[in-house]
Amino acid sequence: MNFPAVPPEDFVQWTQRLYAMLDHLDARRYDAMTALFTPQGRWIRQGQAFEGRAAILQALQARPANMRVRHLLNNPLVHECSAQHAVVAAHMTAYRQLEGGPCELFSINAVSTRFERVNGQWLIAEQSMVREYAFCA
Secondary structure, three states, rough: OOOOOOOOOHHHHHHHHHHHHHHHHOOOOHHHHOOEEEEEEEEEEOOEEEEEEHHHHHHOOOOOOOOEEEEEEEEEEEEEEOOOEEEEEEEEEEEEEOOOOOOOOEEEEEEEEEEEEOOEEEEEEEEEEEEEEEEOO
């Protein structure tokens, strides 16, 4: 199996942006999270696709206020990279706690993220999160 040559500084930028995205998501800093996407970025989660920052923001604001979630990302692997785009795959584990309830292992998802370099900055052009395992209702 051959892997693409990956500039270390770009790999750090891609993974840091993925970690920052999930940190913003968990902390409900939705404006900061959507700023990591290109203006026309596409986010596919829970079987739905959201096109553009405004649609992504609207979906995020609809999340239940009484739910706490923590996302853990691991095993980032670069599938494609060039000077202007990259595709990074990873796995994400989600834990969820509803108000008054215990924290539960919620799901394990395959995550694929396509980055584009825009004005010298790596932004998410598209991200899909596909549930591989579900653990609670």
